[in-house]
Amino acid sequence: MKQVKTAPKVGMVSLGCPKALVDSERIMTQLRSEGYDFSPTHEGADVVIVNTCGFLDSAKEESLSAIGDALQGNGRVIVTGCMGAEPEQIEKVHPSVLAITGPQQYEDVVNAVHRAVPPVHDPYVDLVPDQGLRLTPRHYAYLKISEGCNNRCTFCIIPKLRGDLVSRPVHHVLFEAEKLALAGVKELLVISQDTSAYGIDIKYAESPWKGKRVRAKFYDMCEALGEMGVWVRLHYVYPYPHVDDVLPLMAAGKILPYLDIPFQHASPKVLKAMKRPGNVDKVLERVKKWREMVPELTLRSTFIVGFPGETEEDFEILLDFLREAQLDRVGAFKYEAVQGAPANDIDGAVPEEVKQDRYDRFMEVQQEISAARLQAKIGRTLKIIIDEVDGEGGADGRSMADAPEIDGKVYLRDVPADVQQGDIIDALVEDADEYDLYAVVVGK
Numbered sequence: 001m002k003q004v005k006t007a008p009k010v011g012m013v014s015l016g017c018p019k020a021l022v023d024s025e026r027i028m029t030q031l032r033s034e035g036y037d038f039s040p041t042h043e044g045a046d047v048v049i050v051n052t053c054g055f056l057d058s059a060k061e062e063s064l065s066a067i068g069d070a071l072q073g074n075g076r077v078i079v080t081g082c083m084g085a086e087p088e089q090i091e092k093v094h095p096s097v098l099a100i101t102g103p104q105q106y107e108d109v110v111n112a113v114h115r116a117v118p119p120v121h122d123p124y125v126d127l128v129p130d131q132g133l134r135l136t137p138r139h140y141a142y143l144k145i146s147e148g149c150n151n152r153c154t155f156c157i158i159p160k161l162r163g164d165l166v167s168r169p170v171h172h173v174l175f176e177a178e179k180l181a182l183a184g185v186k187e188l189l190v191i192s193q194d195t196s197a198y199g200i201d202i203k204y205a206e207s208p209w210k211g212k213r214v215r216a217k218f219y220d221m222c223e224a225l226g227e228m229g230v231w232v233r234l235h236y237v238y239p240y241p242h243v244d245d246v247l248p249l250m251a252a253g254k255i256l257p258y259l260d261i262p263f264q265h266a267s268p269k270v271l272k273a274m275k276r277p278g279n280v281d282k283v284l285e286r287v288k289k290w291r292e293m294v295p296e297l298t299l300r301s302t303f304i305v306g307f308p309g310e311t312e313e314d315f316e317i318l319l320d321f322l323r324e325a326q327l328d329r330v331g332a333f334k335y336e337a338v339q340g341a342p343a344n345d346i347d348g349a350v351p352e353e354v355k356q357d358r359y360d361r362f363m364e365v366q367q368e369i370s371a372a373r374l375q376a377k378i379g380r381t382l383k384i385i386i387d388e389v390d391g392e393g394g395a396d397g398r399s400m401a402d403a404p405e406i407d408g409k410v411y412l413r414d415v416p417a418d419v420q421q422g423d424i425i426d427a428l429v430e431d432a433d434e435y436d437l438y439a440v441v442v443g444k
């Protein structure tokens with residue numbers, strides 16, 4: 001009888017944004033295919049990988065402390081991710097880590113694991129589920145279409161850490177999407193640093209796909225994804241004119257009527273200092289046009305308040321923009337100086353108490369808008385994707401307007417016993433608060 005050898009165990013700590021989560025998933029998929037197993041605890045692992053985030057100074061601190069915890073709980077630690085691009089900072093605090101690799105250096109991380117704990121090859125147990133291993137629930141998955149970024153927003157160090165835009169060939173993206181859909185994924189979340197810039201670096205290279213040629217272009221990729229019979233949600237889109245092109249796909253129900261566009265500010269002066277596209281009137285015009293084309297459109301955005309040089313007048317422009325644009329979902333950050341970001345050299349640092357005051361006023365205005373937009377949904381029947389059922393007739397899920405983890409939820413009652421995670425049902429909205437909806441199931 002064949003003796004099955006015990007698989008070496010790897011612990012994985014994944015910090016940071018959904019993009020980092022996809023990196024962790026790829027590393028895990030690779031290790032799993034080589035016969036490694038995973039340990040939910042540091043103590044039970046032979047080695048621990050910490051996938052770090054280096055976006056803000058607070059994230060760096062969190063990363064350093066996660067490395068410290070892993071060293072204490074296990075002692076054998078490999079560091080990867082955004083903070084790995086600045087190894088000195090890690091070595092200074094934690095000189096005993098085994099290896100440090102930068103973002104997307106999957107091969108290097110996997111090689112470091114091989115050195116720390118050699119793989120035990122066993123064809124009887126080395127099985128990779130066809131869709132790879134994912135850390136997200138089964139019914140939704142992040143689809144990363146590119147790495148890096150060609151923009152140079154002054155508050156951001158991602159281009160320094162991750163380099164310029166590198167798009168994946170479109171057939172790779174579509175193949176991965178199809179595999180995920182075949183594996184039961186019902187919702188794909190398209191992510192990258194700048195989704196609308198997809199393909200620019202590879203000159204929109206064509207690839208064969210299902211007997212046709214598809215270009216590595218924002219519209220073409222969305223059109224092909226729209227044929228997969230799953231929800232497709234677009235994140236991190238810049239407000240470029242060619243974004244208009246995908247609105248007809250939304251109107252036709254091919255991709256979700258949802259756009260996550262980080263506007264960051266509305267004052268032309270602040271946007272210029274941020275090195276972001278700055279024509280607010282054009283943006284408002286475009287938002288209006290989009291809503292005419294797709295009345296169901298949900299707009300999510302993020303903003304920074306208290307950017308260096310932001311005056312009360314700039315801030316008022318931002319509040320006016322919010323009132324005018326009537327965005328559905330909004331996140332805000334108080335500006336935080338990031339080591340290495342060009343914005344640190346801009347004069348006019350905003351005092352902390354002013355930042356806080358502006359943040360509070362910003363959130364107050366937006367909360368009223370979001371709440372009113374949710375209230376308007378009461379009495380309507382919406383499609384809801386089920387995230388979790390409680391087995392007692394209750395469940396929570398999300399409408400097409402809600403991305404997982406960052407937007408609100410829909411709490412459901414009268415859920416039939418056969419409804420499962422990932423099902424899409426019809427529900428009548430009965431109530432709403434500032435973030436969430438409450439609904440009763442009316443059909444499957």
Ligand code: SF4
Nearest residue numbers: 149151153156158193
């Ligand atoms: S678009 Fe701007 S904020 Fe986003 S990753 Fe690129 S440089 Fe950073």
